[in-house]
Amino acid sequence: MEMLVSAPYTGYVYPNETIIPWTLLIAIYPYLTGLVAGAFTVSSMHHAFGMERFKPVARFALLTSLSCMLFVPLPLILHLGHPERAMNSMITPHLSSAFAMFGFFAAFYVVLLALECWFVFRADNVARAKSSTGLIRAFYRALTLWSDDVSVKAREYDRKWLMALAIIGIPGAHGLHGYVGFVYGSLKSRAWWESDLMPVVFIFSAVISGMALCIVLYVIACQMRRIKIDFACLKGMAYVLWGFMLFTLLLEALEFANIVYKGKEGIEIIMEYVRERLFVRLFIVQFGLGAVLPIAIIGTMIARDTRGRHFVVGLMISSVLVLISVFMMRWNVVIGGQEISKTMKGLLTYIPPLLGRQGILAGTAVMIAPFLLLWLLTQIFPPWGDMSREELK
Amino acid sequence: MPLHISRLLLLLGAFLILAVIARNYVLDPSYYQFGDYRGDAVVEIAAGSPQYKGAAYCQMCHGERHTEWTAGVHRSVKCEVCHGPARAHPADGPLPKPEDTIKLCTVCHEAMPGRPDAQPQIVIAEHPVKHDGALQCLTCHNPHSPKIGGEEEPVEATAAVTPPAAETAAPVQISKRMVVLTTPCTPCHGADGRNSALSAALAGRERAVLDRKLQEYRSGALQHPVMNAVTKSLSDEDIADLAEHYASLPGGPTQ
Amino acid sequence: MTRNPSKDKSGRRAFLRTAGKALAGAIGGGALLAKSAAQDDHIAGAAAAKSFPTEDYDWTEHRWAYGIDATRCIGCLRCVEACKAENGVAEDAHHFRTWVERYVYLEGEEKARVDSHSDPQNIAASGSESEYRFDNRYQDAKVTKAFFVPKMCNQCQHPSCVQVCPVGATFRTEDGVVLIDQTYCIGCEYCVQACPYGARYFNEETRTSDKCNWCYHRITKGLLPACVEVCPVGARIFGDRNDPSSPINEFIDNNRINVLKPETGNAPTCFYVGIDKEVS
Numbered sequence: 001m002e003m004l005v006s007a008p009y010t011g012y013v014y015p016n017e018t019i020i021p022w023t024l025l026i027a028i029y030p031y032l033t034g035l036v037a038g039a040f041t042v043s044s045m046h047h048a049f050g051m052e053r054f055k056p057v058a059r060f061a062l063l064t065s066l067s068c069m070l071f072v073p074l075p076l077i078l079h080l081g082h083p084e085r086a087m088n089s090m091i092t093p094h095l096s097s098a099f100a101m102f103g104f105f106a107a108f109y110v111v112l113l114a115l116e117c118w119f120v121f122r123a124d125n126v127a128r129a130k131s132s133t134g135l136i137r138a139f140y141r142a143l144t145l146w147s148d149d150v151s152v153k154a155r156e157y158d159r160k161w162l163m164a165l166a167i168i169g170i171p172g173a174h175g176l177h178g179y180v181g182f183v184y185g186s187l188k189s190r191a192w193w194e195s196d197l198m199p200v201v202f203i204f205s206a207v208i209s210g211m212a213l214c215i216v217l218y219v220i221a222c223q224m225r226r227i228k229i230d231f232a233c234l235k236g237m238a239y240v241l242w243g244f245m246l247f248t249l250l251l252e253a254l255e256f257a258n259i260v261y262k263g264k265e266g267i268e269i270i271m272e273y274v275r276e277r278l279f280v281r282l283f284i285v286q287f288g289l290g291a292v293l294p295i296a297i298i299g300t301m302i303a304r305d306t307r308g309r310h311f312v313v314g315l316m317i318s319s320v321l322v323l324i325s326v327f328m329m330r331w332n333v334v335i336g337g338q339e340i341s342k343t344m345k346g347l348l349t350y351i352p353p354l355l356g357r358q359g360i361l362a363g364t365a366v367m368i369a370p371f372l373l374l375w376l377l378t379q380i381f382p383p384w385g386d387m388s389r390e391e392l393k
Numbered sequence: 394m395p396l397h398i399s400r401l402l403l404l405l406g407a408f409l410i411l412a413v414i415a416r417n418y419v420l421d422p423s424y425y426q427f428g429d430y431r432g433d434a435v436v437e438i439a440a441g442s443p444q445y446k447g448a449a450y451c452q453m454c455h456g457e458r459h460t461e462w463t464a465g466v467h468r469s470v471k472c473e474v475c476h477g478p479a480r481a482h483p484a485d486g487p488l489p490k491p492e493d494t495i496k497l498c499t500v501c502h503e504a505m506p507g508r509p510d511a512q513p514q515i516v517i518a519e520h521p522v523k524h525d526g527a528l529q530c531l532t533c534h535n536p537h538s539p540k541i542g543g544e545e546e547p548v549e550a551t552a553a554v555t556p557p558a559a560e561t562a563a564p565v566q567i568s569k570r571m572v573v574l575t576t577p578c579t580p581c582h583g584a585d586g587r588n589s590a591l592s593a594a595l596a597g598r599e600r601a602v603l604d605r606k607l608q609e610y611r612s613g614a615l616q617h618p619v620m621n622a623v624t625k626s627l628s629d630e631d632i633a634d635l636a637e638h639y640a641s642l643p644g645g646p647t648q
Numbered sequence: 649m650t651r652n653p654s655k656d657k658s659g660r661r662a663f664l665r666t667a668g669k670a671l672a673g674a675i676g677g678g679a680l681l682a683k684s685a686a687q688d689d690h691i692a693g694a695a696a697a698k699s700f701p702t703e704d705y706d707w708t709e710h711r712w713a714y715g716i717d718a719t720r721c722i723g724c725l726r727c728v729e730a731c732k733a734e735n736g737v738a739e740d741a742h743h744f745r746t747w748v749e750r751y752v753y754l755e756g757e758e759k760a761r762v763d764s765h766s767d768p769q770n771i772a773a774s775g776s777e778s779e780y781r782f783d784n785r786y787q788d789a790k791v792t793k794a795f796f797v798p799k800m801c802n803q804c805q806h807p808s809c810v811q812v813c814p815v816g817a818t819f820r821t822e823d824g825v826v827l828i829d830q831t832y833c834i835g836c837e838y839c840v841q842a843c844p845y846g847a848r849y850f851n852e853e854t855r856t857s858d859k860c861n862w863c864y865h866r867i868t869k870g871l872l873p874a875c876v877e878v879c880p881v882g883a884r885i886f887g888d889r890n891d892p893s894s895p896i897n898e899f900i901d902n903n904r905i906n907v908l909k910p911e912t913g914n915a916p917t918c919f920y921v922g923i924d925k926e927v928s
Contacts, residue, residue, distance in 0.1 A: 004740075004742075004852060006741075006742045006766070009766075012749075012762035012763065012764070013766070013846075014747075014764075014799075014845075014846025015741065015742060015743075015744045015747050015764050015765050015766040015846075016742070016743065016744055016747075016840075016846050016847070016848065016849040017846050018741070018742045018766045019742050019743070019849065019850065021837040021840045021841060021850060022837060022841065076836075079836070080834050080835050080836055081833070081834065081835015081836075081837075081850065081854075081855035081856050081857075082833065082834045082835050082855055082856065083834075085815075085832070085833075085834045086834055087419075088814075088815040088817075088832060088834055089814040089815050089834065090416070091416050091419060091420055091815075092420065092424055092429070092815055092816050093814065093815075094429050094813050094814055094815055094816040095429075096810075096811045096812075097811065097812045097813055097814045097838070098812070099812065099813075099814035099836060099838050100814040100815070102814070103814075111405075115401075118401075122397070144397065145396075145397050145400040145401060145404070146400075147395070147396040147397035147400065149395050149396055149397060151395075153395065154395040154397065157394070157395050157398050161398070183838070187808075187812075187841060187842055188808065188844065188912055189808060189841065189842055189843060189844040189912075190841070338841075342844060342845070342846050343762070343846070343928055344928065345762060345928075421832075424816070427822070428816075428819055429816040429819065430816040430817070430818075430819035430829060430832075431816075431829050431831075431832050434819075434827065434829035434830075434831070434832065435700065435707075435821060435827065436700075437831075438827050438829075438861065438864050438865060439705070439864055439865055439868040440865065441864075441865030442865070443734070443863075443865065443866050443869065443871055443874075444733055444734045444874070445730060445733075445734055445866075445874050445877050445878070447871070447877065469880050469881065469882065470880040471877060471878055471880075473730075473877075473878065474726050474730070474878045474880060477733065478730070478733045478734065478874075496775075500724050500725065500726075500781055501722055501724040501726075501880060503784060504784075504787070505723065505782065505784050505786070505787065506752060506786045506787070506789070506791040506794040507723055507750055507751070507752060507782075507786075507791075507794035507795050507796050508722045508723065508796075509719060509720060509722065511720075512722045512881065516787075
């Protein structure tokens with residue numbers, strides 16, 4: 001049983017607002033779906049758009065997307081008052097609600113990702129089935145649906161399915177994540193959330209977070225497996241990341257600028273909040289360290305044609321900063337919106353508890369779990385075949 | 394079509410069909426009855442049992458009290474406001490009688506900015522005289538019909554007063570100082586000193602007795618929460634003058 | 649022409665597969681049809697009954713509305729306590745179906761000072777979180793204007809909360825009350841976020857959303873909501889707009905009426921008299 005902690009506040013807030021409804025877990029949830037969408041985009045650059053440059057990272061990115069996707073429902077289940085009734089939203093979806101779409105988007109996307117992984121790894125699985133014995137053989141045989149057809153015709157079907165899935169998956173991913181942005185952006189009860197730009201901001205920051213994650217994981221994986229990093233692939237990801245980051249920063253800045261410029265009723269409390277409580281979280285971490293700095297680093301490296309170790313280090317630092325910044329963005333939106341009272345006369349302070357279903361420990365576990373699963377998946381379905389087999393120089 | 398594709402399609406198809414069948418199996422039959430919600434929910438919510446029963450319910454057993462209450466200014470304050478919801482009463486025992494009336498009554502009657510002027514309000518520590526906060530409202534007020542002096546205009550410390558029962562008594566002329574001094578006395582004793590519904594009649598009693606009584610209340614030799622409070626700040630001269638005043642009023646209690 | 653045996657085999661297999669899928673589809677479709685037929689029966693049954701939810705109550709005959717006269721409210725908070733006692737609301741300072749706000753303008757200040765029951769000073773004045781009272785912090789201040797405003801769920805005609813519920817656990821009845829199905833709500837709290845008035849809260853006991861429902865269990869029996877029942881000064885008015893003699897119609901017809909946050913487009917059915925621009 002969690003202890004009920006009411007949020008301290010200043011000014012005037014509605015009495016019911018002193019218990020903050022959407023917690024740390026609800027800030028983590030869009031972060032996870034963002035990683036899913038971003039990693040899928042990286043993978044689709046090869047599988048859908050046929051860019052050979054991204055082949056080394058494509059299968060790995062796909063597994064990353066799947067691992068994160070399988071854990072996406074977890075923060076929501078932990079938050080719900082009645083997780084055992086969660087299926088109600090699929091049994092009787094209330095179609096006027098954006099949330100009602102979650103069940104279908106998520107289910108559809110899990111199936112799509114699983115299918116795409118299935119196709120991508122099918123040939124490998126058939127080979128593994130042939131070369132294993134006993135239980136493992138049975139496992140791989142079942143996984144391949146007891147078919148060992150790797151003829152040219154079969155592979156042609158595979159390729160077509162893969163392309164179709166990858167193409168459908170892009171709007172699918174952006175729908176899965178964009179609806180979250182819509183949930184916030186369409187809510188007229190909170191001035192901090194209500195914005196037409198919100199779904200777009202969410203989608204773009206999702207893409208950069210997924211890309212940054214793929215960069216970080218790719219570099220780490222190469223180090224762990226002592227594989228030479230494919231520089232063209234890495235640089236390609238850096239270019240795409242950089243481009244998306246510029247646009248994301250523009251969108252986020254535009255959203256904030258709109259609020260300030262319009263100066264509607266309640267602007268005083270918003271500005272008080274931004275100036276005092278949000279200053280470090282928003283300007284220094286999210287915008288400064290998390291957007292301007294990585295853009296500057298990567299931009300400089302591109303301009304000076306930096307290569308080798310320097311490039312990798314610079315890119316890694318930038319990617320980690322982006323990952324932190326995107327989480328900060330989710331926090332600033334979800335928690336920030338609730339810290340500004342609906343009365344527009346008061347501010348609350350959310351302090352996440354350490355223990356409990358919605359505490360810091362639970363949140364950390366939810367964040368770590370996908371990567372443990374990813375490690376497991378890379379053991380069962382090694383994606384390394386595409387990567388260069390040369391030893392680290 | 395290659396084998397694995399057709400098997401995959403079969404698998405997906407089977408899953409979809411199973412999902413639809415399961416959905417229809419678990420769907421509550423009353424859902425969609427009136428709209429996009431479970432129809433039975435309305436019945437369930439409406440079937441709750443009321444906890445507050447209303448004054449008519451109380452009247453069934455407490456007829457006299459109810460009559461007294463409807464005749465008084467508190468007729469807009471329902472029984473359960475002070476006694477709490479009836480719930481299963483009388484089956485589960487009597488309802489609480491409020492003990493701490495200072496806490497309860499002042500929730501409505503404490504003078505507070507924001508309260509409309511039509512609401513009778515008091516400054517707690519000064520009503521009816523300055524006291525230390527321990528003077529319970531029940532000392533003077535009947536909670537079921539709280540206005541003192543009955544339901545006609547409140548008896549005020551005015552220079553001229555017509556006693557309720559006597560039509561021929563001459564108006565009493567008193568000095569400004571006496572008006573001030575007798576202010577705390579009037580609510581209970583009446584401006585004419587004859588009201589004995591709440592307290593002793595003073596009019597026409599022996600001056601020396603009144604003087605002694607006031608001294609004893611002031612010193613605490615006689616204990617009465619109101620009298621101790623009102624006499625605390627009286628000087629000897631004040632006591633003498635008050636005794637003189639009431640002794641001189643045309644006498645006898647009205648009841 | 650020689651027949652290819654393996655092709656024959658795959659042809660038979662393909663036929664069996666297709667037939668199997670078709671059969672499964674037919675079973676599934678049949679189940680669906682059967683279920684929806686049962687639902688149709690249910691709907692027909694209710695319509696035939698023409699009385700809901702009890703034998704003496706037909707919700708199509710009533711159109712409930714609520715009036716609040718903020719010029720009369722004395723901030724005694726008997727309504728807050730009565731509501732909690734009637735509806736089993738958590739007895740703390742953070743969950744309310746109805747509450748009262750105090751607005752005080754001090755001399756020289758343009759903005760009102762607002763406080764309510766979560767305020768620590770008010771909690772101290774009442775003695776505990778389960779009793780409610782306004783403290784008298786302004787008794788010695790130079791107050792230019794002050795008043796009390798009761799608040800509760802506005803039972804909107806276009807409720808944001810109903811729109812956003814993913815499962816249909818909250819809905820508006822034919823007689824104009826927004827209810828919550830406590831056995832169906834999943835506790836996602838989207839509705840709590842969507843309400844512009846802060847009327848909804850998370851009920852820790854039922855682990856679902858909760859809010860004022862105008863004491864639906866009372867009004868369907870001809871009683872008044874508990875808060876209206878106990879208000880000693882007539883600041884709360886409740887009635888049926890379809891009943892010409894109802895006090896609510898007199899209230900609406902004889903006063904200049906306001907609603908809270910009209911810009912939301914929610915069209916509340918709680919009508920206010922005596923609030924000013926600071927009240928949101």
